[in-house]
Amino acid sequence: MLVLTYHRVIPRDPGVAGQRPPNTLFTDEFEEQMAFVAKRYNVLAGDKLRAVIEGTESISRYSLAITFDDGYENNFSHALPILQRHGLHAVFFLTTSLIGNKDQSLWFDRLDRLLSIVPSAELSEWLRRHDSPLSASREEEIRPYFKNLPSARQSEILDGMEQQFRHAGVSKRDETVYGLMSWDQVRLMASAGMTIGSHTASHQILAAVSPTEVQAELLSSRRRVEEETGRTCWCFAYPNGARRDFRASDELAVRETGYLCAFTQISGSIDSSTPRYSLPRIAIPDTGDIRIFRSYLSGIQRAVRSILSGT
Numbered sequence: 333m334l335v336l337t338y339h340r341v342i343p344r345d346p347g348v349a350g351q352r353p354p355n356t357l358f359t360d361e362f363e364e365q366m367a368f369v370a371k372r373y374n375v376l377a378g379d380k381l382r383a384v385i386e387g388t389e390s391i392s393r394y395s396l397a398i399t400f401d402d403g404y405e406n407n408f409s410h411a412l413p414i415l416q417r418h419g420l421h422a423v424f425f426l427t428t429s430l431i432g433n434k435d436q437s438l439w440f441d442r443l444d445r446l447l448s449i450v451p452s453a454e455l456s457e458w459l460r461r462h463d464s465p466l467s468a469s470r471e472e473e474i475r476p477y478f479k480n481l482p483s484a485r486q487s488e489i490l491d492g493m494e495q496q497f498r499h500a501g502v503s504k505r506d507e508t509v510y511g512l513m514s515w516d517q518v519r520l521m522a523s524a525g526m527t528i529g530s531h532t533a534s535h536q537i538l539a540a541v542s543p544t545e546v547q548a549e550l551l552s553s554r555r556r557v558e559e560e561t562g563r564t565c566w567c568f569a570y571p572n573g574a575r576r577d578f579r580a581s582d583e584l585a586v587r588e589t590g591y592l593c594a595f596t597q598i599s600g601s602i603d604s605s606t607p608r609y610s611l612p613r614i615a616i617p618d619t620g621d622i623r624i625f626r627s628y629l630s631g632i633q634r635a636v637r638s639i640l641s642g643t
Contacts, residue, residue, distance in 0.1 A: 573597025
């Protein structure tokens with residue numbers, strides 16, 4: 333079984349031709365991909381996916397599930413109608429503390445907007461002046477630094493940087509790309525047969541914080557989903573999702589806080605022996621080339637990476 337990961341789906345903007353935000357597909361690209369999987373794969377709705385993970389149903393040939401991370405409003409406005417046109421269902425993993433807060437953004441989106449208007453060297457120098465251990469001025473050092481911070485510290489630093497550097501106001505384009513869903517929209521998605529899962533409360537990378545903070549993130553997010561939707565929140569996706577982003581103790585915490593399973597961003601497929609709290613997914617690249625999309629589903633891309641890395 334394959335599980336695909338998406339983040340954002342937005343319309344093309346002729347005013348910014350050629351500019352693609354990160355982790356984003358345009359609606360025509362997503363439409364083509366969904367038409368392909370609807371024709372070629374057995375796309376599982378949430379109840380079927382849950383049964384497969386529980387082991388009460390076997391994995392049928394060409395099984396595939398679709399997931400979205402973070403909770404962007406464009407998932408509701410643009411991805412959902414495309415899914416419905418093709419008779420497909422998906423799982424949406426929400427960063428629950430930000431859902432319904434129109435004036436807030438995910439930390440990496442705030443950082444991306446800063447990097448779009450301020451040279452990375454200037455941001456790095458500001459960080460060094462405010463007790464950051466950064467020694468270089470490249471974006472490649474700035475982003476990992478933020479990933480390893482507790483969410484409260486991320487917000488504190490970004491507040492200061494925005495006050496120092498950012499121009500006032502958020503463009504309509506920013507809202508389309510970075511805006512998050514309301515709980516009313518989440519409930520409409522659940523009523524339409526979509527599955528709602530947890531992505532923590534604040535998009536906290538679990539390996540960066542204490543076990544107490546991990547448990548708080550997991551519990552508060554799960555309870556919020558259940559309170560708002562009236563449905564069981566049975567699945568979880570690790571923020572960022574690389575192997576270094578969660579520990580064995582975090583996998584145990586996910587299980588102990590009532591989740592049936594947890595999805596990573598480690599590339600691979602799922603069979604009946606795959607550990608339930610470190611399930612792999614396929615991150616779909618930001619491209620409109622359907623041939624590249626098909627190569628990710630076929631496993632060619634994974635095979636090439638494995639050969640090049642010598643693993």
